[in-house]
Each structure stands twice: as structure tokens, then as C-alpha cells.
Amino acid sequence: MNRKWGVVAEFDSAAAIYGAAKKIIDKGYTRVDAHTPFPVHGMDGLLKQGASHVGWFAACGGLLGIAGAQLMMWWMNAVDYEIWVSGKRPYAWPSTIPITFECMVLLAAFGTLLSMFGINRLPRLHHPIFKHSTFHRATDDRFFLSIDSSDPKFDSQRTPQDLQDAGGHEVELVEDE
Amino acid sequence: MTAIIVQDLPENPLQRAPIVEGNETLASVTDTVARVSEARTPRGWFLLFGISVMLLANLGAAVTYLIWKGVGVWGNNNPVGWGWPIVNFVFWIGIGHAGTLISAILFLFRQKWRTSINRFAEAMTIFAVMAAGVFPAIHVGRIWVIYWVFPLPNQMAMWPNFKSPLLWDVFAVSTYFTVSLLFWYVGLIPDLATYRDRFAQRGKLLAARLYGFFSLGWHGSNRHWLNYEKAYLILAGLSTPLVLSVHSIVSFDFAVSILPGWHTTIFPPYFVAGAIFSGFAMVITLLVPARQWLGLQNLVTLNTLDNMAKIILVTGTMVGYAYGMEFFIAWYSGVEYEKYAFINRATGPYWWSYWIMVSCNVISPQFFWIRKLRRTPWFLFIMSIFVNIGMWFERFVITITSLHRDFMPSSWGYFRPTLIDILTLAGSFGLFFTMFLLFARFLPILAISEVKGTMKVANPHHGHGHGVHHGTPAHEGAHV
Numbered sequence: 265m266n267r268k269w270g271v272v273a274e275f276d277s278a279a280a281i282y283g284a285a286k287k288i289i290d291k292g293y294t295r296v297d298a299h300t301p302f303p304v305h306g307m308d309g310l311l312k313q314g315a316s317h318v319g320w321f322a323a324c325g326g327l328l329g330i331a332g333a334q335l336m337m338w339w340m341n342a343v344d345y346e347i348w349v350s351g352k353r354p355y356a357w358p359s360t361i362p363i364t365f366e367c368m369v370l371l372a373a374f375g376t377l378l379s380m381f382g383i384n385r386l387p388r389l390h391h392p393i394f395k396h397s398t399f400h401r402a403t404d405d406r407f408f409l410s411i412d413s414s415d416p417k418f419d420s421q422r423t424p425q426d427l428q429d430a431g432g433h434e435v436e437l438v439e440d441e
Numbered sequence: 442m443t444a445i446i447v448q449d450l451p452e453n454p455l456q457r458a459p460i461v462e463g464n465e466t467l468a469s470v471t472d473t474v475a476r477v478s479e480a481r482t483p484r485g486w487f488l489l490f491g492i493s494v495m496l497l498a499n500l501g502a503a504v505t506y507l508i509w510k511g512v513g514v515w516g517n518n519n520p521v522g523w524g525w526p527i528v529n530f531v532f533w534i535g536i537g538h539a540g541t542l543i544s545a546i547l548f549l550f551r552q553k554w555r556t557s558i559n560r561f562a563e564a565m566t567i568f569a570v571m572a573a574g575v576f577p578a579i580h581v582g583r584i585w586v587i588y589w590v591f592p593l594p595n596q597m598a599m600w601p602n603f604k605s606p607l608l609w610d611v612f613a614v615s616t617y618f619t620v621s622l623l624f625w626y627v628g629l630i631p632d633l634a635t636y637r638d639r640f641a642q643r644g645k646l647l648a649a650r651l652y653g654f655f656s657l658g659w660h661g662s663n664r665h666w667l668n669y670e671k672a673y674l675i676l677a678g679l680s681t682p683l684v685l686s687v688h689s690i691v692s693f694d695f696a697v698s699i700l701p702g703w704h705t706t707i708f709p710p711y712f713v714a715g716a717i718f719s720g721f722a723m724v725i726t727l728l729v730p731a732r733q734w735l736g737l738q739n740l741v742t743l744n745t746l747d748n749m750a751k752i753i754l755v756t757g758t759m760v761g762y763a764y765g766m767e768f769f770i771a772w773y774s775g776v777e778y779e780k781y782a783f784i785n786r787a788t789g790p791y792w793w794s795y796w797i798m799v800s801c802n803v804i805s806p807q808f809f810w811i812r813k814l815r816r817t818p819w820f821l822f823i824m825s826i827f828v829n830i831g832m833w834f835e836r837f838v839i840t841i842t843s844l845h846r847d848f849m850p851s852s853w854g855y856f857r858p859t860l861i862d863i864l865t866l867a868g869s870f871g872l873f874f875t876m877f878l879l880f881a882r883f884l885p886i887l888a889i890s891e892v893k894g895t896m897k898v899a900n901p902h903h904g905h906g907h908g909v910h911h912g913t914p915a916h917e918g919a920h921v
Binding site: 298366400 | 468598600608613616634635657658668670672675682686693900901
């Protein structure tokens, strides 16, 4: 009980949090995250958050859609129940293109969405950071930096001070349940 | 297309117009949008909602009667086997193209003015596709076996015929609906989190829980934004060919047949241009009053309306070109039936519908060459109504006039709609507006986080000097 989750500080603008994040990273912190009402550009490079892997899941979904659609149409119309119509063989690849395309898009979209949720660990019913007293403004007009307590440089005295020095206010230690 | 959509300030063409006007701040953008859902429900909303629900009840009654009695309650006859239901289907699905065009194609083209209208237009898309989806489902006659269109095991031990364009359409429309819904929902998540936090602050816990449930615990983490933006980009990339494919496949329903008037290769691009044309018109029909009543003038600027009018001008002119080209090809083909089909369209028993279509779709957008008119909301509204009417008649002309003259004069006929036809069409508007009004009342009608991202203050190098880019001319400009 009452394990520390981390330290959270509030900033007034995108420019302020960008400058503060730079200072904090320069001090050697590694488990830092920003919480902003919109994506602040350049922030992922600053916080050394690597590229997103969502694209691979989208590609897998797309390939699965292509393979699944082809297999379905071939098996249903040419193997299980042959249908000879419109002067074409039971399996005629040109007439399979529209449905193959649609299935590719559909499964790639699901791959994208579900992997985005999965990587982001969403949906999530609660998160310790919501205990910060002004954090409700993170979805409005305020910008927050958090430093996780698992950060090797984390220190419950020094870390809040560092955030304060970087220009943060409402610096609070947030507890985990 | 980009070159046409680009919005420059006439005074200085090198400088982009600001997306957000006035003295808006991040907080005031949140306020402006959230106020719409937080304020007491206005009387006008109840009035409009009441009318819409009554129309929706018409749809329910008309469809119930149809299922009870059979498709004979419609004006469909032999030879006109595809009557108003297919006209309405193509009309609504066409309207449903603007949303994804705005949110996907304009996103890939980096047209940032889209941020103020994309939520709106995407919602409209989803409701239009819902209204469209009703028609093919009830048109099959025996709706209780509608699952035969899906590849599901059934009592006949048969599978669907995948060579039929009608089946392609099932896949195209259902994929389009699903992907549009996902795209819309992904865009909504950060804004639902905004609503969650606002309602929780005001002590409205039930609303906060509901918004909280659908915002999935979003807390604006930069790691989340990273994957979120990637997912959004991929969805836009997927939706771009998708939106072009859907109306192409709808046009195959016609073009793959051998009927004069339908069997033409111009159909896919012509249908897609028409879809975008009608969709943008419907966005304007809804946007102009909403912008006025909800006080969104600083966020949905005249520049945005101007840009939309330009797209209407371009696509309307493309549609006009297609009308002309159809006649040219009919003559150039030398096929007697093809020539007859087109001369009959313009001068036969349905001449009036053809000329309503031409005057609404070809003439009315030409006013938008004039900048002053593009920037006059009430004028845009009136023109958008004309375009909506014209585009309904386009589908009427294509479907009905091509069918009513069969190859043998002994099988010629004339289509007259019945009361049930009219009630069903009116009812589909009820469905559309009911959904739209619910959306406008309870969900963020503007993409709050995206609009904020386009503002000057969103730039981390804005204001007090941080980083090396400070003071470069590219970041100066219209101040927010």
C-alpha cells in the first residue's frame, strides 16, 4: 500500500513543457512521459520514445484479409459448391479483386485499432496519475510531465525539486494503490 | 486536387490563413465545443428532434407495412424493377462519402482546415451509410433471409455467388461503414476524455462515467499519442482507397450489367465525383446552420466554407463533364440502343427529371467561381439544397429512365412512386437527422484536440525562446 507511482508536475504551455522535458532528460532521467491535450511535436524524439509498431499489425491484418478472402471465395465458389455463371470459371481471379480489397482494408483497420489499444494498454479503468490534483486539465489546456518511480535516478526528495527547477508547478508525489 | 484546395490569403498568397480565428485560447476552444453539450438543451433542438423522430416513425411504419404486404406496396413494376429504394440507397451512400474524404484524403494532403469540420462530416457519413443500408436490406423482399447475402451456412447448403457486383457491394458498404465508424471513434477518444474530465469537475458523475467508459482511460500520455497518431495515419491511408472503392463498386451494380444507359466505363469515376459533390453539399447544409446557432464562427471559419465551395465547384464540374461525355460516347459508339437511351433521357417521358438534374448539378455550382458567393453562408446553404435535390434526381435518372424502356416496346412501362415510397424516403431523412441531432447534443461536434494542434500555441517553439527554430519566418504569421 501507498507505494509511490511517481512525480507529476504541471506546465502552462507546449513551449514550457518542451523546454522542461529537455532539461529533465539532460539530467539523466529515462522513465519520463508527457501528458498533453494534443500531441506536442518533437516530444517523442526528446523523450527517446521509439517509433510506433502499429504499422506491422496493420500489415499483418491486411495480409490476413487478402489470404482469407481468396481462400473463402476459392473454397466456396470453386470447391464446396461450384457456381458456373457469367462465362467465368468457378474461381476467376479478376472477379475476386473487389472483395479481396475490401477484406484487406477491413482487417488492416482492425489490426491497426486493436494493436494501438494493445500497445497503449487501453482500455484501462484507472491510472494513478488521475490522483494528481489538477490533472483533469491535461485534456483541456495544461501540460504535465511525469517521472516514474521505477526510474533509476528517481528520488522522492530530489526529483520533485528537479521538476520545480524546470519550471513546473503543482509538483506532486502520486501514490500507487 | 491539392492545388485547388490550398487556401491562401489573397493579400499575401505565401501566407496561410489561420485555421482558428479571433482570440481563441486552448481553454476557450474546449469551452466553445463542450458548451454545446453542457448547456441546457435548447428548445429549438427539441423541436427539430421531435420532427425528426416523427419522420423516423414514418420509416418504421412504412417498412413494417412493406414487410407485412410485400414489395408490391412500392411503385416498382416490370420493367422498372429497381425503383426508389435503389435511388435512395445510392443517394445516401453518396452523401456518406464526404466524411471520409475530409478525414482521410485531406489528412494525407495535410489540409489542416479539415480539423474544424472532420468530426461533423464523419458523423454525417456514418448516419448517411446507416440510412443507405436500410434500402438494399428491405429491397430484397424477404428480409428474414437477408443473411443469405453473407457467406454463412444456410438451409440451402449454398454459398453466395462472389462474381456478382451486388455481393461486392455488400462487402464494400459493410467495410465502409465499419472502417468509418472505427476512424470516427479513434478520433473521438481524446475528446471524450476531455468531456469525462469536464463533467467530473462539474459533479455530473453519470455522464462522466459514460464518457469515461468510452474514452477508455485516455490520459494524453505522449507514448499513447505516438501510437495513436500512427494508427490515425494508417487508418487515413486505408480509408483513402476505400472511399474511392465504395462508390466505384456501387457503380458496378449498374455498369457490369448490359443495359444501355448503365453499361458504361465512365461510371466509377463519375459516381465517385458525384458522391463527393453530394456529400460536401450535405455537410454544408448541416454546417451552415450549426455554425450559426452554436457560435462556432471562430473555429469553422469562412475560409473553411470557401474551401468546401471550391470542392463543390470542382466535383460539380466533373459531374457535368460526365453528363456530356455520356452523350458523346452514346453517339460515338454507333449503338442504336445506347443512342436511344440517352436521347430518351433528355427528351422522353422523364425529360423533367433530367433537366432538374442538369440545372441543379451543373449550373448551381458555377456560382462558386465568385469569391464573394463562396464566402456567403446563406448562399452556400441554398446552393447546397439545390445540389442535394439534383443529386437525388441524378440517381433517379440513372435508375429509372434506363429501366423504363426495355429492349422490346411491348415491355415498356412508366414508374410512379406510391405513398409508401414517399414515406420511406422521408423516413430515411428522419433516421439521418435523429442520429445527427443526438450526435450534436451529446458528443463533441468538433475535433477538439486536432483543432488545438493546429493553433500557434501548439507549436513548442512558439513564444518564449526554446530551441533553435525560434523566430524563423515560417513560425510567424497570423497570431492566435
